[in-house]
Amino acid sequence: MRWLCGVALLGASLAQATSGDASSKSLIQAVGAENEYANVIAQVGGRYVSVTSIMSNPNTDPHTFEVSTSVAREVASAQLIVQNGVGYDTFMQQLESASPSSSRKVISAQALLGLPTSTKNPHLWYKPATMTLVARSVEHDLAQVDPGHATYFKQRLATFDKSLLSLGHVVAAFRAKFKGDKVATTEPVADYLLTALGLDNVTPFSFQADIMNGVDPSPEDIAFQEKLFTSDVVKVFCYNAQVNSPVTISLRNLAKSSHVPIVAVYETMPVPGYDYQKWMLAEIHSLTSALERRVSTTSL
DSSP states (O other): OGGGSOOOOOOOEEEEOOBTTBOTTTSEEEEEEEHHHHHHHHHHHGGGEEEEEEEOOTTSOTTSOOOOHHHHHHHHHOSEEEEOOTTTTHHHHHHHHHSOOTTOEEEEHHHHHTOOTTOSOOOGGGSTTHHHHHHHHHHHHHHHHOGGGHHHHHHHHHHHHHHHHHHHHHHHHHHHHHTTOEEEESSSSSHHHHHHTTOEEOSOHHHHHHHHTTOOOOHHHHHHHHHHHHTTOOSEEEEETTOOOHHHHHHHHHHHHTTOOEEEEOSSOOOSSOOHHHHHHHHHHHHHHHHHHOOOBOOO
């Protein structure tokens, strides 16, 4: 699969939370394989955690990633790691095996959701249940690493859970208004969110998987996708803003000329200016603008 082959280091971005009463040496060292997971760690850990995100550039393709020695050092020194699993960030397991630690806490979204490695859509952070489970596991593990601040972590988790409850209300309201509306996609990036929102993604999964894996889709699938726009079947085209190919660019242009609104979706959280909840709300707002006013959002 395409996300298993690397071409260049995207660069690790460091997001630290510090305070006057917590020195850098006393902070729990944590790593999020993707910056959306790093953000959740930071929200729960607050001033007692220093968080590094490995994949964090929304302008590049996260499927093509090669680690560097600096990334290896971050993983080696981490006391807590959160990763996606299902083959999306296999390099993390390789790095963890290269620097084993019996005290290191490793949280896998795949394991929390009980999914097999053969799961077809690896973009688990768009699944509404994922971050609730991740945040609770983060709180549990942080309390074990630093029992003295367990109450603090618990309070932070309660705040996070409350914000996700509010996000759930937005999802429910959207679903009540737009359930059944048809959309097209390039890849299964936001498919879990689209399903939760009640939208009907009519793009064949075979097409989505081919684009995701860097394979040329079949002529039949391309023709089917084109007809979705030219025959006015779909109301929105969800376009992976981090991956372009001749096929996807051609379809984006066709959608534009067919007056089908385009909504950019991302695999890593756009930064700066976003946390996980704001990111999901921004995607939902973009879809709302497309469905209500036929307005495109080509970038966040």
